[in-house]
Amino acid sequence: QVQLVQSAAEVKKPGASVKVSCKASGFTFTSYDFNWVRQATGQGLEWMGWMNPNSGNTAYAQNFQGRVTMTRNTSISTAYMELSSLRSEDTAVYYCARVQIGSRSHGMDVWGQGTTVTVSS
Amino acid sequence: SYELTQPPSVSVSPGQTASITCSGDKLGDKYVFWYQQKPGQSPVLVIYQDGKRPSGIPERFSGSNSGNTATLTISGTQAMDEADYFCQAWDSSLVVFGGGTKLTVL
Numbered sequence: 705q706v707q708l709v710q711s712a713a714e715v716k717k718p719g720a721s722v723k724v725s726c727k728a729s730g731f732t733f734t735s736y737d738f739n740w741v742r743q744a745t746g747q748g749l750e751w752m753g754w755m756n757p758n759s760g761n762t763a764y765a766q767n768f769q770g771r772v773t774m775t776r777n778t779s780i781s782t783a784y785m786e787l788s789s790l791r792s793e794d795t796a797v798y799y800c801a802r803v804q805i806g807s808r809s810h811g812m813d814v815w816g817q818g819t820t821v822t823v824s825s
Numbered sequence: 826s827y828e829l830t831q832p833p834s835v836s837v838s839p840g841q842t843a844s845i846t847c848s849g850d851k852l853g854d855k856y857v858f859w860y861q862q863k864p865g866q867s868p869v870l871v872i873y874q875d876g877k878r879p880s881g882i883p884e885r886f887s888g889s890n891s892g893n894t895a896t897l898t899i900s901g902t903q904a905m906d907e908a909d910y911f912c913q914a915w916d917s918s919l920v921v922f923g924g925g926t927k928l929t930v931l
Contacts, residue, residue: 739920741868741922748911748922748923748924748925749860749862749868749911749913749922749925750922751919751920751921751922754920763918763919765919765920766826799867799868801868808856808915809856809873809874810873810874811858811860811870811872811873811879811913812858812860812868812870812913813870813873813879815867815868815869816867817867818867
């Protein structure tokens with residue numbers, strides 16, 4: 705079935721980096737853009753950026769410019785999000801979500817299960 | 826940067842109609858999307874292109890968008906609809922989410 709399966713929870717120390725994966729199955733990986741959205745406990749959804757898996761083109765939210773990198777491996781239908789210089793405020797659940805490629809008229813119709821990233825010394 | 830504003834909470838009695846608003850400058854010129862999120866779960870798309878329902882979303886969910894305000898309407902609200910709801914729009918190539926509205930069914 706159509707699904708996005710994310711990597712397991714991570715615990716990192718301040719200043720470290722984390723790389724979260726998002727493996728797609730049940731659909732054509734290169735037909736969708738991949739967004740990353742995070743949510744701190746009890747807070748709202750915060751968009752981080754998106755990546756086009758064909759071109760590798762990305763767009764990042766201003767809040768994450770310089771700290772986030774989104775990449776992909778099309779041979780294994782997997783998208784990645786790496787966040788560097790982690791601080792305690794980065795503790796959150798990180799989601800990947802697909803959007804029909806290049807579309808501004810379709811929403812994020814499939815979401816991963818979320819990956820909890822905890823930043824603690 | 827573009828902002829979307831939602832009320833923090835809305836309450837509704839079972840069987841009644843719930844309306845959740847999302848406000849932004851000239852929002853009616855953009856498509857609005859709505860997501861439902863229940864505790865411990867990933868968000869689910871319930872409305873796209875202002876008022877269309879994805880497959881599997883009950884007919885009681887509807888949406889509209891005009892001027893500066895988009896509205897998610899849930900008719901005949903059920904206990905299972907109690908959740909957080911987030912609106913979303915595109916600002917050029919960037920995604921913007923509203924702050925979210927907690928819908929309480931009581």
